[in-house]
Amino acid sequence: MSNASQQRVRVLTGNEACAEGALAAGMRFYAGYPITPSSEIAEVLAEQLPRYGGVFIQMEDEIASMGAIIGASLAGSKAMTATSGPGFSLMQENIGYAAMAEVPCVIVNVMRGGPSTGLPTLPSQGDIMQARWGTHGDHPIIALTPFSVAETFSLTVRAFNLAEQYRTPVILLLDEILGHVNEKVELPKDGEIALVNRTLPHDPPERYLPYRHTESGVPPMVSFGQGYRYHVTGLAHDESGFPTNRASEIEKLLDRLHRKIEQNRDHIVEVEAYEMEDAEIGLISFGSSARASRHAVRLAREAGKKAGLLRIKTLWPFPDQEIQAYGDRVKKWIVAEMNRGQLAHEVEWALCGRAPIHRVTVYNGDPISPLTILNRINQLD
């Protein structure tokens, strides 16, 4: 390990913090394909992983990268890939495979402007619906959205912990600003970080059911080569992992896949309330837009307005209850995001018309400015 990676106080970009967080989380397998603005994650890991005895491999495309991390995870490694919009699109089929076959892994998407090649070097938050619904069919997903370099480190660790705990792919959504901004971070020491590993089976091999309908919804998981020979498929399968066409089995599987996330949503969902205690104007935002939102709240407070920010750290499953909890007091909501209103739409759905929702949407490659949000607050009077 290099000296640099042992220093506790460091100046890092979000991309570097993501790589460091992954290493701290025990990630020992990275497969990826170069794409702006995420490539620094791969570059740091290409240097670091072999020093940890881990594997770095640059694959021929993002489809291959996603396949490789699923294979590595089944073989027992904590595995991840990182990309941006176009690559994230290519990964979708295998993300669905990971959801269906319940293979823990982490997919980082450093969002840039889209659609298509779009704006490779400019920020956007346009992939939040793709993170939720990008792959076909009904499937649950977890997606986390840090807003600072320090939080990128901690949420990267959390992404691995959630992936392992719930046997699911977890998506970490950064954006170009966060990926490239430099900030001072104090990294926790080894041992200060709580790590979660997949639950091993108690059953002997002959009784092991890799897709058992457990109470928690999460079946224990054992790696290939450990004496438990089982079958993994993306086809609908029964508890033993083998394909089935029986309606009752298929329904049970899909219900359990959702149940394991839904019944644990209180553990998974995190938001941060900033100046929300007495807020009458509530901002909702995430990622680098939340930085501008927080600044706008400060300016609004200085001008005597009761504004606050509910910052989303877990985007999926959606923090609807956390938003609804403010339903009686917050008179007006403003949703600030770098897209044409994907989050606002979800907030509207969560609030069912209980309060008006105003939008600040920027999707031209510019970051959201605090003053734009402040103007919106001022217009509400």
Next chain:
Amino acid sequence: MFNYDQYLRLDKFPLIWCSGCGDGIVLKSLLRAVHKLGLQKDQICMVSGIGCSSRLPGYVDFNTLHTTHGRALTFATGIKMARPELTVLVITGDGDATAIGGNHYIHAARRNIDLTVLLFNNHIYGMTGGQVSPTTAKGKKASTAPYGSFENTFNISGLAQAAGASFVARSGVYNPVQLENYIVKAIQKKGFSLVEIMSPCPTAYGRRNREGTPVDMIAWQKENSVPVAKAGQLTPEELEGKLITGILVDIERSECRAEYQKLIDRLAQS
């Protein structure tokens, strides 16, 4: 009598394959090869894509992984890089490996990663009902080539050779002993090993192209195979429509995971 049952998940039988399909012969040759090598079942990881042949892993008592269409080699690459001690076998077909998965195929061969690929070439998409594949010969009919295919075909073995595979052999189900021997050699070889296996599809290919019974199709293979040593003495015209069989490539070339290990070891020392 060889005891196949010891390697099979008999509770998953009957096989999904049509009667007369060549794939069962490959399955048996593979199990004999595994036995010959004395491989432990726990040590084998078998990865497949999508298609008729890719259903094979469901029937064998190894660590088995049935992946997405065309992507078996990417999952297998992840497994081999993460756990090099596992023997990783990849089951795929002509459409799976060289159409949708063509990019992964050439790159896995280029890396010369230690995977053994059994590629079942039936010249058609059997599972989906007989659509044209990159190896459907010109003029042959498929459900999506009702007037006969007008495209040129891939030379699957040649592709692996050109991309850098260290072992390439071609055989067919008419010669299961040869097939078994090639599979043994392919597994033994440290590097990307391909066994291209001519496995007839009487249902989706044979019927439409009036190739006769499954036995006729296997007999055709036998009559039209030319051992690679003999092929050198024939003119291109004489080789037209023939199957060149035998070990086409058997070379020493640095292997991907071993090279990576050298890097890990070098960094650990410095």
